[in-house]
Amino acid sequence: MPSSRRDFLHQSTHLAAGLGLSATLPELGRSVAPSDTIRIGLIGVNNMGWADLTSMLKNAGAVCVALCDVDSNVLKKRSDELEKQTGKKVTLYNDFRKLIDDKTVDAVIVGTPDHWHCLPAVYACQAGKDVYVEKPLATTIEECDLIVAAAKRYNRIVQVGQWQRSGPHWKAALDYVQSGKIGRVRSVKTWAFMNYGKEFPPRPNEPVPAGVDYDMWLGPAPGRPFNRNRFHGTFRYYWDYAGGLMTDWGAHMIDIALWGMNVTAPNSVVATGGKFGFPDQDGDTPDTMQVVYDYGNFSILWEQSLGTMRGPYDRDHGVAFIGNLGTVVIDRSKWEVLPEVEQGRYLVPAQPIQYGSGRDLDSHTRNFLECIRSRQQPNCPAEVGRNVALHSHLGNIAYRTGKKLTWHNDQGGIVGDTSAQALTKAHYRAPWVLPKLS
Ligand SMILES: NC(=O)c1ccc[n+]([C@@H]2O[C@H](COP(=O)([O-])OP(=O)(O)OC[C@H]3O[C@@H](n4cnc5c(N)ncnc54)[C@H](O)[C@@H]3O)[C@@H](O)[C@H]2O)c1
Structure with a gap:
């Protein structure tokens, strides 16, 4: 929260000016008492x-008071569903700034496409709201850093939607890895082989569908005619809005590798790939890609494949910690230990497969609500979202530039490569600008 009301007024005025709006000022969100x-x-x-x-909404004390979407068709459908479930009408908005201005809102969920994470998250922090923002934290490293700074500056609870962070079986597997039982870990494999994306032919531009505020859907992204391929859901496959499987699943799986190895940034990154499987399909992002991150004494490998599902260890997604004595493999449903064998004997005791509860998202959203009340840090604060988004973006930048990138957190980012460094920055379409925090 700003240190004084005056600071806050100053920032809000600045923000409004940056957007070409009148300087209407949101009230600071109230503090939520424990009960x-x-x-x-x-x-x-x-x-x-x-x-x-x-x-x-499965949790006592959590109520929805407002919904916002730039597609009025989807907004109506969801508000009808909500009314059916709860018996109550909520306030509907097409402009998210009005929802953030709404004094009856304490906490905001940002469920927009990736190019629309940063501004709502930062404005909500500035307005004194707590924020649950979907992964990847943002589309550029610069925006990620701004969200981290905003959470700190305004003292907000920010939980990123990497819900594995609240899943007990992930934690149990990582405790096992960190106990040293599989010996020294020399590499970690992370992957997503997703059996979708093969039926995605180019399609012509169309008139904007009735009820859609397309200019507001594009927001800070480059202007272009409406094309359904780039819209709901499949925006993921275009650099203007997202980063393909790398930011979609990579943000989940690489996060587990970073957590298990207790690291936040690589020394260097190399990538290779392309639209090798389905070269005629639409979209910018590669259907096939391998990225290697170096940390000096171990490496992390990311591998993605769109349109096939036979991934490593016959799992379509997962993380494998490869130690001298055995490998721990984990995915959303289970984890197991694969012991190395020497002279007919296991180097790590065999153990039964351990299953997850399938309720990790509920644990994660509950953790957010608990932290709003306790003001403790949530399981996946903005920094954690930023660190994995950094990895995803560096992987994509290494792929797009075809270069080995050297990263230095303390020396401003990608070292010695201005064209790669430019891809770490936000380039917003006017009138949208990155807010200044003070
Ligand atoms: N944590 C997870 O497991 C998980 C799973 C799926 C998606 N996601 C993330 O959730 C986000 C949304 O993905 P999705 O699949 O729900 O996308 P989607 O396209 O289905 O839904 C996004 C919605 O945001 C709306 N929107 C766009 N711009 C807006 C704006 N300025 N104001 C208000 N509404 C706006 C769209 O109209 C659409 O209804 C993405 O960042 C994605 O990476 C996370």
Whole structure:
């Protein structure tokens, strides 16, 4: 929260000016007392934002008071569903700034496409709201850093939607890795082989569908005619809005590798790949890619494949910690130990496969609500989201530039390569600008 009301007024005025708006000032969100109701506003209601909201509403004291979407068709559908479930009408918005201005909202879920994470998250922090923002934290490293700074500057609870962070079986597997039982870990494999994306032919541009504020959907992204391929869901495959499987699944799986190895940034990154499987399909992002991150005494490998599902260890996604004595393999449903064998004997005791509960998203959204009340750091604060988004973006930048990148957190980013460094920065379409925090 700003240190004084005056600071806050100054920032809000600056923000409004940057957007070409009149300087109407949001009130600071109230502090939520431990037993108090938490009033939630959801921005971006189509898919994951809706899943996050319905998960939060399973908790006593959590109520939805507002929904916002630039597609009025989706907004109506979701508000009807919510009314059916709860018997109550909520306030509907098409402009997320109005939802953030709404004094009845305590906490905001940001469920918009990736290019629309940074501004709502930062504005919400500035308005004194707590924020649950979907992964990847943002589309550029610069925006990620700004969200981290905003959470600190305004003293907000920010939980990123990497929900594995609240899953007990992930934690148990990582405790096992960190206990040293599999010996020295020399590499970690992370992957997503997803059996979708093969039926994605180019399609012609179309008139903007009725009820859609397309200019507001594009927001800070480059202007272009409406094309359904780039819209709901499949925006993921275009650099203007997202980063393909690398930021979609990579943000989940590489996060586990960083957590297990207790690291935040690589020394260097190399990548190779292309649209090798389905060269005629639409989209910018590669259907096939391998990225290697170096940390000096171990490496992390990311591997993605769109349109096939036979990944390593016959799992379509997962993380494998490869130690001298055995390998720990984990995915969303289970984890297991694969012992090395020497002279007919296991080097690590065999143990049964350990299964997850399948309720990790509910644990994660519950953790967010608990932290709003306790003001403790949540399981996946903005820094954790930033660190894995950094990895995803560096992987994509290494792929796009075809260069080995050297990264230095303390020396301003990618060392010695201005064209690669430019891809770490936000390039917003006017009138949108990155807010200044003070
Ligand atoms: N944590 C997870 O497991 C998980 C799973 C799926 C998606 N996600 C993330 O959730 C985000 C959304 O993905 P999705 O699949 O739900 O996308 P989607 O395209 O289905 O839904 C996004 C919604 O946001 C709306 N929107 C776009 N711009 C807006 C704006 N300025 N204001 C208000 N609404 C706006 C769209 O109209 C759409 O209804 C992505 O960042 C994605 O990476 C996370």
